[in-house]
Amino acid sequence: LAKTTQPISMDSYEGQEVNITCSHNNIATNDYITWYQQFPSQGPRFIIQGYKTKVTNEVASLFIPADRKSSTLSLPRVSLSDTAVYYCLVVSRSASKIIFGSGTRLSIRP
Amino acid sequence: DVKVTQSSRYLVKRTGEKVFLECVQDMDHENMFWYRQDPGLGLRLIYFSYDVKMKEKGDIPEGYSVSREKKERFSLILESASTNQTSMYLCASTPAESNQPQHFGDGTRLSIL
Numbered sequence: 001l002a003k004t005t006q007p008i009s010m011d012s013y014e015g016q017e018v019n020i021t022c023s024h025n026n027i028a029t030n031d032y033i034t035w036y037q038q039f040p041s042q043g044p045r046f047i048i049q050g051y052k053t054k055v056t057n058e059v060a061s062l063f064i065p066a067d068r069k070s071s072t073l074s075l076p077r078v079s080l081s082d083t084a085v086y087y088c089l090v091v092s093r094s095a096s097k098i099i100f101g102s103g104t105r106l107s108i109r110p
Numbered sequence: 111d112v113k114v115t116q117s118s119r120y121l122v123k124r125t126g127e128k129v130f131l132e133c134v135q136d137m138d139h140e141n142m143f144w145y146r147q148d149p150g151l152g153l154r155l156i157y158f159s160y161d162v163k164m165k166e167k168g169d170i171p172e173g174y175s176v177s178r179e180k181k182e183r184f185s186l187i188l189e190s191a192s193t194n195q196t197s198m199y200l201c202a203s204t205p206a207e208s209n210q211p212q213h214f215g216d217g218t219r220l221s222i223l
């Protein structure tokens with residue numbers, strides 16, 4: 001399973017776009033990139049998943065360059081309620097087991 | 111919507127006790143997982159199960175066992191609780207199909223005194 005590296009923490013302000021980048025240099029051909037969000041005293045919640053190029057849903061966008069060695073989670077117009085820890089994971093198509101890193105603690109200020 | 115329910119949000123036990131943490135999912139998922147989460151260490155996989163009566167060790171199985179007698183229920187057992195097992199425990203489930211996201215419960219915060 002590929003190891004991921006992401007910033008420990010980030011700060012931003014309400015209404016801004018926030019981009020969190022994750023590197024995964026050892027990603028394999030069959031691996032997907034998945035992002036989770038976790039609030040205090042809750043379990044992680046799935047946000048978005050992608051294989052290549054761009055994926056968008058009602059919550060976020062995920063940008064994956066052609067070499068797939070990194071990915072960027074984009075949160076448009078954040079609010080205070082987006083304050084959470086965000087985890088980037090590489091998930092193997094052939095395995096159910098996943099590994100969580102330490103995540104990025106995002107703090108949104110008024 | 112998938113619901114993963116953990117039996118207790120908070121639990122306090124004493125050293126040496128046998129502790130059972132229960133997890134139930136309502137979406138007929140084949141795979142179920144137990145993690146513990148500690149500050150600075152992220153989530154670490156203890157055990158997982160891909161079918162009834164099947165189990166696989168995760169990264170930190172020592173001091174734990176699991177039971178999967180029914181598809182919807184996955185139990186984590188601390189045979190003889192120790193203080194270093196004080197942690198947040200999270201249960202998750204996912205279907206057998208690959209690339210499906212894991213659905214988590216809200217966790218059990220376990221304190222061993």
